Amino acid sequence: MTGKAPFGRVLRRTRAANHRPLAEVGSIALLLTTLATTGCNAFTGLEDLEALTGAGGTADPGAVLVAADGVTITRVDIYQGPQIPLFGGPTFDIDLPVIVEREAVFRIYYKTTGDVAGNAVTARVTIGEDVTETPATLVEGTSTEGSLQSTINVTVPGEALKASSYRIDLLQPRAESSGTNKAASYPEGDAEAQEDMTVTNTGSTLKLKLIPVQYDADGSGRLPDTSEGQLQIYRNALYRMYPIPEVEVTVGDPFPWDVPIGPGGGGWDQLLDAIREHRAQSGAAPDEYYYGVFTPTETFGEFCGGGCTAGLGFVAGPGDGGMRAAIGVGFPGEGSAETCAHEVGHNHGREHAPCGTFGSNDPEFPEDAAHVEAEIGRIAYDLVNGGIIPATHKDFMSYCEPTFVSDHNYRKLAERMQQVSGFADYTPPPGFPSGDWGQVTLFSDGSLKRGATVKVSRPPTGVPRDVDVATHSGNQRVTGYFFPFDHLPGGILLYPPTENVREVAFDWAGQRHVAK
Numbered sequence: 364m365t366g367k368a369p370f371g372r373v374l375r376r377t378r379a380a381n382h383r384p385l386a387e388v389g390s391i392a393l394l395l396t397t398l399a400t401t402g403c404n405a406f407t408g409l410e411d412l413e414a415l416t417g418a419g420g421t422a423d424p425g426a427v428l429v430a431a432d433g434v435t436i437t438r439v440d441i442y443q444g445p446q447i448p449l450f451g452g453p454t455f456d457i458d459l460p461v462i463v464e465r466e467a468v469f470r471i472y473y474k475t476t477g478d479v480a481g482n483a484v485t486a487r488v489t490i491g492e493d494v495t496e497t498p499a500t501l502v503e504g505t506s507t508e509g510s511l512q513s514t515i516n517v518t519v520p521g522e523a524l525k526a527s528s529y530r531i532d533l534l535q536p537r538a539e540s541s542g543t544n545k546a547a548s549y550p551e552g553d554a555e556a557q558e559d560m561t562v563t564n565t566g567s568t569l570k571l572k573l574i575p576v577q578y579d580a581d582g583s584g585r586l587p588d589t590s591e592g593q594l595q596i597y598r599n600a601l602y603r604m605y606p607i608p609e610v611e612v613t614v615g616d617p618f619p620w621d622v623p624i625g626p627g628g629g630g631w632d633q634l635l636d637a638i639r640e641h642r643a644q645s646g647a648a649p650d651e652y653y654y655g656v657f658t659p660t661e662t663f664g665e666f667c668g669g670g671c672t673a674g675l676g677f678v679a680g681p682g683d684g685g686m687r688a689a690i691g692v693g694f695p696g697e698g699s700a701e702t703c704a705h706e707v708g709h710n711h712g713r714e715h716a717p718c719g720t721f722g723s724n725d726p727e728f729p730e731d732a733a734h735v736e737a738e739i740g741r742i743a744y745d746l747v748n749g750g751i752i753p754a755t756h757k758d759f760m761s762y763c764e765p766t767f768v769s770d771h772n773y774r775k776l777a778e779r780m781q782q783v784s785g786f787a788d789y790t791p792p793p794g795f796p797s798g799d800w801g802q803v804t805l806f807s808d809g810s811l812k813r814g815a816t817v818k819v820s821r822p823p824t825g826v827p828r829d830v831d832v833a834t835h836s837g838n839q840r841v842t843g844y845f846f847p848f849d850h851l852p853g854g855i856l857l858y859p860p861t862e863n864v865r866e867v868a869f870d871w872a873g874q875r876h877v878a879k
């Protein structure tokens with residue numbers, strides 16, 4: 364696709380530049396030509412003019428940029444994924460934040476008010492003190508939402524998106540424009556004015572560690588595709604949908620595995636449990652997501668010809684670092700990466716969006732017409748491939764296609780990432796039993812396994828359970844937390860530190876489970 368707007372120039376402007384009304388820029392430039400010999404430092408704004416004109420100090424007065432004639436800005440949207448109207452656009456029930464330091468596309472809607480079609484303009488987006496400029500050509504008529512060609516699109520790199528206010532200017536050289544058209548700027552009026560926008564800091568990086576599972580159940584020792592090209596596909600699948608400035612994909616050492624994994628779900632829970640334990644033993648950071656990838660057959664078609672389970676993960680809470688583990692098929696191509704984005708979505712606490720799924724869905728998924736059958740609620744922009752994504756796409760937490768992230772899940776992911784990134788300086792509530800918690804895995808066939816202890820330093824957010832722990836010195840009842848698998852029965856129980864455990868009993872899914 365070719366709709367991706369080119370990167371604009373990024374200029375760092377000193378504060379002084381903002382104190383000058385645009386209309387005066389030209390006259391200052393004229394003055395400079397006479398004052399230059401007496402020393403530039405005496406003249407406030409010289410550096411600004413150099414930056415603004417790009418003229419390297421030669422200050423050709425006709426080249427100085429002023430407001431463009433014959434054009435009126437009618438609306439501005441920002442996209443880092445789902446559409447966020449900044450002014451003049453539709454209103455939505457779900458407010459989406461602008462993500463600090465994530466690349467963004469500003470779409471400037473305008474109408475022409477004279478014979479100006481074909482004229483070149485410079486579109487300038489100012490965010491706080493950071494300026495991005497992009498050349499554009501005016502087209503006749505009025506911009507429409509469905510046509511990227513009808514709007515001026517400015518790609519703002521993440522480094523220029525730090526402040527919580529913005530300003531838009533459409534500019535032309537002084538020699539070509541009167542410089543008096545206030546409607547070529549938003550907000551109008553004071554050239555220093557900026558409009559507020561809601562911004563959120565979700566942290567800097569989504570960290571995904573791929574664990575290549577060496578599949579030996581068929582004696583092949585087959586490894587999944589972790590070539591540079593395939594890693595980029597994983598990265599892109601996450602980056603285009605997750606509200607975060609960067610996605611980092613790393614690869615761990617091969618993980619030997621000889622238990623058969625079937626398309627119907629057999630063997631999946633055992634591998635997920637092993638990858639989760641591997642994560643715990645590897646000293647992973649609390650915000651690191653482990654994703655085990657494997658190829659149980661030569662090709663995806665061979666494995667999944669009659670339908671299959673493609674991934675499995677935990678629906679984890681914000682403080683449940685130990686549960687940030689999932690697994691999925693690792694065949695070459697985008698399918699495996701889309702599965703990864705879905706499973707890592709579960710690890711971010713996202714449940715299923717209601718289309719094509721079985722079992723329970725996200726109870727908070729909106730039920731209005733814009734979200735029927737898990738539609739994404741509004742149009743979006745694809746930062747990886749360029750181009751508009753129609754509002755009829757399906758949320759990536761559903762089983763329907765084609766997928767993108769809905770406004771609902773985009774906001775929920777942003778909230779979660781903000782929580783996870785904010786946990787660096789977390790202190791648990793008084794009396795919370797931090798330390799080595801016990802764990803029991805309930806496999807999908809009903810069998811149980813008591814695992815090694817795990818470090819827990821925050822209240823887990825699984826489903827609370829009464830747990831009866833029998834020890835050599837008597838029985839005690841404690842509160843544990845159960846984390847179900849997303850696509851299979853069973854899951855993991857965590858319970859507070861206890862010495863000399865003989866037996867752990869709890870209820871789940873209407874049954875008593877006793878792990879010896």
Ligand SMILES: [Zn+2]
Pocket residue numbers: 705709715849850
């Ligand atoms: Zn799922």
